[in-house]
Amino acid sequence: MESRHDYDDIPGTTVFDAERSRRGYHLNMFCMSLMKAENRAAFKANEAEFLERFPMSPEQRQAVLKRDWNRMIELGGNIYFLAKLFSTDGKSFQFTAAQMTGMSQEQYAQMMLAGGRTPDGNRSKSEWKNRG
Amino acid sequence: MASIYAGLSTSHVPAIGAAIDLGKTGEPYWQPVFAGYEFTKRWIAQHQPDVVILVYNDHASAFSLEIIPTFALGCADQFAPADEGWGPRPVPVVQGDAELAAHIAQSVILDEFDLTIVNRMDVDHGLTVPLSLVFGQPAAWPCRVIPLAVNVVQFPPPTGNRCFNFGRAIARAVQSYPQQLRVMIWGTGGMSHQLQGQRAGLINQQFDNHFLDAIGPDPQSLVRIQPLEYLREAGSEGIELVMWLIMRGALHERVQVLHRFYHVPASNTAVGHLLLDNQV
Numbered sequence: 001m002e003s004r005h006d007y008d009d010i011p012g013t014t015v016f017d018a019e020r021s022r023r024g025y026h027l028n029m030f031c032m033s034l035m036k037a038e039n040r041a042a043f044k045a046n047e048a049e050f051l052e053r054f055p056m057s058p059e060q061r062q063a064v065l066k067r068d069w070n071r072m073i074e075l076g077g078n079i080y081f082l083a084k085l086f087s088t089d090g091k092s093f094q095f096t097a098a099q100m101t102g103m104s105q106e107q108y109a110q111m112m113l114a115g116g117r118t119p120d121g122n123r124s125k126s127e128w129k130n131r132g
Numbered sequence: 133m134a135s136i137y138a139g140l141s142t143s144h145v146p147a148i149g150a151a152i153d154l155g156k157t158g159e160p161y162w163q164p165v166f167a168g169y170e171f172t173k174r175w176i177a178q179h180q181p182d183v184v185i186l187v188y189n190d191h192a193s194a195f196s197l198e199i200i201p202t203f204a205l206g207c208a209d210q211f212a213p214a215d216e217g218w219g220p221r222p223v224p225v226v227q228g229d230a231e232l233a234a235h236i237a238q239s240v241i242l243d244e245f246d247l248t249i250v251n252r253m254d255v256d257h258g259l260t261v262p263l264s265l266v267f268g269q270p271a272a273w274p275c276r277v278i279p280l281a282v283n284v285v286q287f288p289p290p291t292g293n294r295c296f297n298f299g300r301a302i303a304r305a306v307q308s309y310p311q312q313l314r315v316m317i318w319g320t321g322g323m324s325h326q327l328q329g330q331r332a333g334l335i336n337q338q339f340d341n342h343f344l345d346a347i348g349p350d351p352q353s354l355v356r357i358q359p360l361e362y363l364r365e366a367g368s369e370g371i372e373l374v375m376w377l378i379m380r381g382a383l384h385e386r387v388q389v390l391h392r393f394y395h396v397p398a399s400n401t402a403v404g405h406l407l408l409d410n411q412v
Binding site: 021025029079 | 146147191192193196197198215216217218285286287288324326327328329330331332333334335336337339359360363364365368369396397399400402
């Protein structure tokens with residue numbers, strides 16, 4: 001059951017609270033397993049088979065296989081756990097952040113060099129609704 | 133008697149650690165970041181601590197979702213650098229101060245701060261990047277370090293008010309320790325950043341600069357900042373800034389700002405750093 005919180009109004013942001021932590025438990029614990037070299041090797045050898053070791057939902061498995069980061073977060077993934085997965089892929093935080101925002105890594109890096117994404121216009125879902 | 137003679141705050145961006153480890157500190161992208169720590173490096177060489185109480189957060193390294201302690205104090209003799217998925221950072225093993233840590237644990241629990249005692253814990257970039265920024269690349273860290281891990285991964289982290297008051301309890305604990313020790317407290321993490329979702333890349337320079345300006349002379353104004361405001365204004369990961377308030381709470385009401393530094397960006401994050409003299 002989805003409860004409502006004041007922070008649900010922040011656009012493009014999923015707060016990793018107790019409810020999402022519960023929903024994402026096995027997804028995140030799968031990611032945690034990639035801290036071990038032998039698990040990274042087994043995962044790379046056969047991703048779908050390795051995922052069978054964890055009682056994740058079919059949607060979570062699909063999101064992992066497709067490296068759909070926003071979907072993984074929606075399904076209870078936490079970015080610090082997901083970091084084990086993109087590190088296993090040899091990718092950086094900046095690469096993954098760019099993917100989540102729908103920008104190229106270069107565009108994203110340029111935005112950061114220019115001072116980052118301003119909070120103005122990005123504080124409330126109502127502001128995103130009003131965007132063109 | 134032990135006493136806290138200074139406080140320090142700094143971001144702990146993992147990419148900064150990678151830049152140090154890979155010898156990239158002189159590159160144009162990184163040079164301004166490291167330049168911001170030169171003053172502190174010189175100062176601390178002349179004002180060496182015996183012990184640093186280092187407030188940081190674990191990033192799913194020592195703690196998974198199996199156990200999520202809000203405050204966890206490292207009471208072991210040693211803490212190994214964590215393998216965060218690409219091998220441990222090539223930095224020295226952290227030497228703890230088990231005796232002082234045990235004293236702090238006992239003191240703050242009786243002071244009604246029910247922290248978790250950890251006798252085995254690997255320490256990740258949250259703890260080792262600040263050490264590298266301040267001490268460079270020595271063969272051994274020049275002081276003992278007591279890790280204090282704060283949960284900021286699963287919402288909610290402790291409130292700013294709770295953190296500030298916890299800092300006060302730590303100061304009382306240190307003051308009641310009979311051994312002569314020079315102690316520093318460091319608060320790490322932040323500043324504004326968001327690593328997830330379509331709003332990733334958020335930086336709020338106004339919020340950060342206000343935080344840097346106020347934490348010395350007027351920490352009470354920051355203690356009142358509510359979790360929602362951190363999330364909205366400083367980004368979902370910017371809420372790490374509550375850890376700076378533990379450091380500030382452990383210092384006197386009046387402190388002197390010896391050094392202030394702010395830079396955007398390091399990877400996805402705004403870098404902030406303060407050095408506060410507690411002997412004014």
